[in-house]
Amino acid sequence: MIRRCVQSEAKELDEVWMRLAGVIVPIICQADDCGRRFWLPIDRHGVYAFFFKPTEYTKYQMRIGRSEEDIEKEIEKAQCPICKEQTMVFIMKRESALKFRQLVSEAQFVPPSQMRLPGEEVTNVSPPGSPAPSRSDFIDIEAHYVSDKVYSQLIGEINTCYEYEAYSSALVMLRKLLENLIVDILRFKYAPAGQHDKYFDYTTNQFLPLNALISNFEQIVNEYAKYGLLKSHVAAIKGFRKEGNISAHSIVDFVSGEKLLAIKKRANESVIVLLRIIGIIRGILDEKGRIIKKK
Numbered sequence: 001m002i003r004r005c006v007q008s009e010a011k012e013l014d015e016v017w018m019r020l021a022g023v024i025v026p027i028i029c030q031a032d033d034c035g036r037r038f039w040l041p042i043d044r045h046g047v048y049a050f051f052f053k054p055t056e057y058t059k060y061q062m063r064i065g066r067s068e069e070d071i072e073k074e075i076e077k078a079q080c081p082i083c084k085e086q087t088m089v090f091i092m093k094r095e096s097a098l099k100f101r102q103l104v105s106e107a108q109f110v111p112p113s114q115m116r117l118p119g120e121e122v123t124n125v126s127p128p129g130s131p132a133p134s135r136s137d138f139i140d141i142e143a144h145y146v147s148d149k150v151y152s153q154l155i156g157e158i159n160t161c162y163e164y165e166a167y168s169s170a171l172v173m174l175r176k177l178l179e180n181l182i183v184d185i186l187r188f189k190y191a192p193a194g195q196h197d198k199y200f201d202y203t204t205n206q207f208l209p210l211n212a213l214i215s216n217f218e219q220i221v222n223e224y225a226k227y228g229l230l231k232s233h234v235a236a237i238k239g240f241r242k243e244g245n246i247s248a249h250s251i252v253d254f255v256s257g258e259k260l261l262a263i264k265k266r267a268n269e270s271v272i273v274l275l276r277i278i279g280i281i282r283g284i285l286d287e288k289g290r291i292i293k294k295k
C-alpha cells in the first residue's frame with residue numbers, strides 16, 4: 001500500500017516535472033507495417049526532433065562525421081506501445097537541426113511547433129514528417145545544390161521565418177539570398193578581369209544595390225542560358241526585389257501566407273537556377289546540375 005502511494009506520488013511528480021520542463025514529441029513508429037503514432041516525452045522544449053529506423057543510425061552518424069559540421073544531438077529511443085519496436089530519435093537545437101536537415105533529408109522531422117505539452121495529446125497536430133502546407137520548407141532544395149555555408153544559413157533562416165509564419169521576414173531574407181547569389185555569379189564572371197565595379201561600389205565601399213546587381217546580371221543572362229537560366233527567372237527575381245523592398249521598408253504592410261505560397265514555386269526555381277550556375281562554375285555540379293563525384 002505504502003509502496004503504491006510512493007510510486008503514484010513519484011509518478012505525479014514526474015508528470016509535474018515534465019509539464020514544467022518538457023514537451024511530448026509526435027512519433028510515427030518506423031517498424032514495417034506498423035506506422036502507429038505515439039508521443040515521446042522529452043525534458044526540453046524549443047528543440048527539433050528527427051526520427052528514423054534504428055538501422056539508419058550508423059549511416060546518419062557517418063554522414064555527420066564526414067560533413068565535419070558541428071552537429072550536437074541527444075539520442076532517444078522511442079518504443080512503440082503496440083508493436084514494441086524501437087524508433088530512434090535525435091533531439092537537436094535549431095542550429096544543429098538546420099545542418100542535420102541538409103545532410104539527411106529523408107529522416108522524419110518534427111519542428112517545435114508540432115510538439116505539445118504533456119496532456120495535450122489530443123490537440124490536433126499534423127502528422128509528423130508530412131508537415132502542413134504552411135509548415136513545409138519554403139525553399140526546398142536538395143542539399144548537394146547548396147555549395148556554400150552562407151547559402152545554407154540563409155535558406156535555413158528563410159525556412160524558419162516561414163515555419164513561424166513570419167512571412168515578411170521570410171521575404172526580406174529571400175531578397176538577401178538572391179543578392180548573395182547574384183553577387184557571387186558576378187564575382188566569378190568579373191573578378192578575374194578586375195572588373196569589380198560590376199558588383200562593388202568603391203565610393204561607398206559597399207556592394208551595389210540589388211537593382212544595379214540585377215541589371216548587370218541581366219546583361220549576361222545569355223551566357224548562362226545553357227545552364228537553364230531564362231529571362232523569366234530574371235523577371236521573377238526583379239519581382240522578389242520589389243516585394244522584399246516593400247516588406248523591409250513599409251511599417252504596416254505585412255505579407256500574408258497566401259502571398260508567399262503564391263510565389264513559392266517561382267522563388268524555388270530562381271534560387272535553384274542560380275545555385276546550379278554557381279555549382280557549375282565551382283566545378284561541383286555538371287551541366288545538368290548533377291553532382292560531380294570526387295575521384
Ligand SMILES: [Zn+2]
Pocket residue numbers: 029030031034035036080081082083084085
Ligand atoms: Zn509500432
